[in-house]
Amino acid sequence: MVDAFLFWFLAIVTVLAGLSVVLMTNPIYSALSLVMTMVGVAALFVTLEAYFLAGVQLIVYAGAVMVLFVMVLMLFDLKHELQAFTRGKITGGVKIASVGIIAGLVVGAITLGTKALELSKAGAETSKPVVDSTKALAENLFLKNVFGFEALGVVLLVIAVGTVALSRTKGGTHARD
Amino acid sequence: MPLGGVIFITLFIAVFGVILIFLARATGGKAKRTNQAKMEIYECGIPEQEKKDTKISVKFYLTAILFILFDIEIIFMYPWAVHFKEFIANSYGPFVFISMMVFLAIFIFGLWWEIKSKALEWD
Amino acid sequence: MMNMGSTPFEITVNIIKTVLVFLMMVQLVPILVWVERRGSAFIQNRFGPNRIGPLGLMQLLADAVKFLTKEDFVPDKGNKYLFYAAPVFALIPAAIAYMAIPMSTPLIIGDSKFLIQGFEINVGIVFILGISSLAAYTILMAGWGSGSKFSLMGAMRASAQIISYELALGLSIVGVIMTYGTFNLTDIIQAQQGHLSFSFFSHQIESAFLPNWGIFYQPLGAIIFLAATFAESNRLPFDLAEGEAELVAGFHTEYGGFKMLMFFIGEYGHMMIASGLMATFFFGGYGIPYVTTKEVYEFFLSSTGVETTAHVLNTLVHFLSYNIKFIFFLWFFIHVRWTLPRFRYDQLMDLGWKTMLPWALANTIVTAIIIFASAQFSF
Numbered sequence: 188m189v190d191a192f193l194f195w196f197l198a199i200v201t202v203l204a205g206l207s208v209v210l211m212t213n214p215i216y217s218a219l220s221l222v223m224t225m226v227g228v229a230a231l232f233v234t235l236e237a238y239f240l241a242g243v244q245l246i247v248y249a250g251a252v253m254v255l256f257v258m259v260l261m262l263f264d265l266k267h268e269l270q271a272f273t274r275g276k277i278t279g280g281v282k283i284a285s286v287g288i289i290a291g292l293v294v295g296a297i298t299l300g301t302k303a304l305e306l307s308k309a310g311a312e313t314s315k316p317v318v319d320s321t322k323a324l325a326e327n328l329f330l331k332n333v334f335g336f337e338a339l340g341v342v343l344l345v346i347a348v349g350t351v352a353l354s355r356t357k358g359g360t361h362a363r364d
Numbered sequence: 365m366p367l368g369g370v371i372f373i374t375l376f377i378a379v380f381g382v383i384l385i386f387l388a389r390a391t392g393g394k395a396k397r398t399n400q401a402k403m404e405i406y407e408c409g410i411p412e413q414e415k416k417d418t419k420i421s422v423k424f425y426l427t428a429i430l431f432i433l434f435d436i437e438i439i440f441m442y443p444w445a446v447h448f449k450e451f452i453a454n455s456y457g458p459f460v461f462i463s464m465m466v467f468l469a470i471f472i473f474g475l476w477w478e479i480k481s482k483a484l485e486w487d
Numbered sequence: 488m489m490n491m492g493s494t495p496f497e498i499t500v501n502i503i504k505t506v507l508v509f510l511m512m513v514q515l516v517p518i519l520v521w522v523e524r525r526g527s528a529f530i531q532n533r534f535g536p537n538r539i540g541p542l543g544l545m546q547l548l549a550d551a552v553k554f555l556t557k558e559d560f561v562p563d564k565g566n567k568y569l570f571y572a573a574p575v576f577a578l579i580p581a582a583i584a585y586m587a588i589p590m591s592t593p594l595i596i597g598d599s600k601f602l603i604q605g606f607e608i609n610v611g612i613v614f615i616l617g618i619s620s621l622a623a624y625t626i627l628m629a630g631w632g633s634g635s636k637f638s639l640m641g642a643m644r645a646s647a648q649i650i651s652y653e654l655a656l657g658l659s660i661v662g663v664i665m666t667y668g669t670f671n672l673t674d675i676i677q678a679q680q681g682h683l684s685f686s687f688f689s690h691q692i693e694s695a696f697l698p699n700w701g702i703f704y705q706p707l708g709a710i711i712f713l714a715a716t717f718a719e720s721n722r723l724p725f726d727l728a729e730g731e732a733e734l735v736a737g738f739h740t741e742y743g744g745f746k747m748l749m750f751f752i753g754e755y756g757h758m759m760i761a762s763g764l765m766a767t768f769f770f771g772g773y774g775i776p777y778v779t780t781k782e783v784y785e786f787f788l789s790s791t792g793v794e795t796t797a798h799v800l801n802t803l804v805h806f807l808s809y810n811i812k813f814i815f816f817l818w819f820f821i822h823v824r825w826t827l828p829r830f831r832y833d834q835l836m837d838l839g840w841k842t843m844l845p846w847a848l849a850n851t852i853v854t855a856i857i858i859f860a861s862a863q864f865s866f
Contacts, residue, residue, distance in 0.1 A: 328443065
């Protein structure tokens with residue numbers, strides 16, 4: 188019973204934070220709500236007993252990616268964006284359209300989910316309990332899918348080179364303040 | 365993992381902080397005597413000089429992006445490090461070692477290139 | 488999931504324990520500030536506060552009352568919600584991360600086992616790193632909510648510094664994780680008992696002289712970790728975020744009164760996490776050198792004969808041992824602050840990216856090679 192209460196509380200917090208990303212006018216508030224959504228998703232990972240993944244979600248998503256977002260947003264002068272998004276029929280239309288898409292996704296998820304629930308009840312009794320999730324992760328990464336792992340390293344290298352090259356096209360890293 | 369405990373103590377600390385702020389407001393009082401000079405930003409005592417077109421350095425963005433990339437690479441090292449001795453005991457040692465060394469070689473090359481190309485020179 | 492105990496008695500005790508650990512952190516801050524002010528005064532060859540109370544101990548109480556009665560306003564261009572939210576948010580990551588550090592052996596009374604820490608996390612290190620990487624948001628919210636360019640630039644520089652040193656922090660711990668093979672902090676402490684003994688190329692090396700502490704296994708990792716945690720908590724010599732002569736006070740220029748104190752509670756909280764982790768990873772945690780926790784418990788059991796008393800005494804002795812190491816590192820933080828000059832910002836970023844990150848990588852690679860070679864080959 189306590190598990191159910193915890194899950195519903197976390198789910199409602201995450202969904203509310205996600206909604207406020209879309210519906211708030213100030214972009215900084217949106218970015219901070221996205222941080223709250225990431226933290227909520229990490230907590231939901233803990234309810235699924237994926238402890239290491241929850242920690243990684245906190246370190247990488249909420250601690251690195253969102254810091255980048257918030258830093259860059261704070262460096263800009265946002266008065267024009269604020270005015271552009273708070274009035275007019277176009278923004279109202281955009282908001283209604285986004286709510287409509289979310290409603291469609293929710294209805295589709297429920298419809299498909301009930302079908303998936305019937306299928307998985309048959310397989311639930313035969314699944315073995317998860318003992319050590321990091322061991323399975325390590326085995327998959329370093330033994331079975333080594334090529335994908337190395338390719339990921341190369342992709343990260345490409346991102347690094349690309350970012351530095353991109354920032355050099357217009358004035359670059361030595362731009363005077 | 366005691367998730368309920370973590371959530372409880374987070375809410376407790378938040379409520380504690382809010383109560384402290386309200387306590388400070390109640391005892392110290394809201395700003396009663398406000399004049400123009402007190403509400404302005406502190407800038408070494410001179411009136412605020414707002415330049416219209418302050419260009420922000422792009423180095424902050426580069427630092428954050430490179431931090432994300434290297435953070436992801438460090439995260440990949442964690443499951444490897446935890447089970448390293450187990451893998452050695454199960455005779456997967458050389459394979460796992462070589463795979464991670466190749467990954468680290470790519471990482472070191474990226475770091476060396478980034479240092480050599482002076483991407484993070486702060487002046 | 489909500490495993491805070493099985494009986495209602497256990498659950499209430501565990502919840503009260505988390506509140507107690509938080510209040511302990513908050514109460515430790517005035518003592519630390521007093522030590523800082525008196526200690527810095529003696530280092531600088533002057534008296535510190537010595538008027539109020541014996542030895543100036545009541546100085547912090549007077550300061551707290553002064554801060555409480557200060558006026559409370561938001562600058563015109565600031566954002567009211569973020570301005571108020573930032574100090575409250577400063578307390579949260581520091582407190583939650585500190586609760587995962589074990590402070591003593593578990594207290595076994597009858598059937599229930601109480602751990603002497605806030606809560607037990609089985610992926611301790613990853614949790615602590617994740618929560619303390621949320622500390623960057625405090626600075627960003629404070630800097631932007633003040634609405635001034637100085638605060639914003641101070642906040643940007645501070646957050647860039649923090650994220651640069653988080654890399655060296657995360658990487659220096661990889662060596663420790665490789666050596667002990669677990670994320671759990673209690674297991675790491677249990678593996679650091681007794682005398683130094685490990686197997687090296689199938690010889691068993693034992694030493695009757697050195698304890699089995701982590702610092703003898705990972706000396707370079709310990710140095711890098713210590714330096715990185717100095718930068719994480721914005722202490723001197725990495726103090727440029729609050730550069731007192733340059734950006735006025737950095738991201739907390741516009742704060743006054745109790746909100747400023749809450750920032751300091753957060754900073755000292757990060758100092759406490761750093762000291763606790765240093766003691767846990769490299770100095771044996773709550774263990775007493777040269778003896779194991781079981782030997783101490785057997786000693787108490789044989790001298791008193793009652794199990795409960797033996798457990799309580801065991802817990803107390805190990806708590807004292809942890810506190811000695813903890814307070815030593817806190818004093819070390821304060822001592823270094825008043826000894827070293829401050830780094831310039833570009834020197835600081837160069838140190839983080841070009842010196843500490845390559846050395847931490849070298850540490851990881853050498854540790855991996857040694858562990859691999861000593862298990863595969865033998866002389």
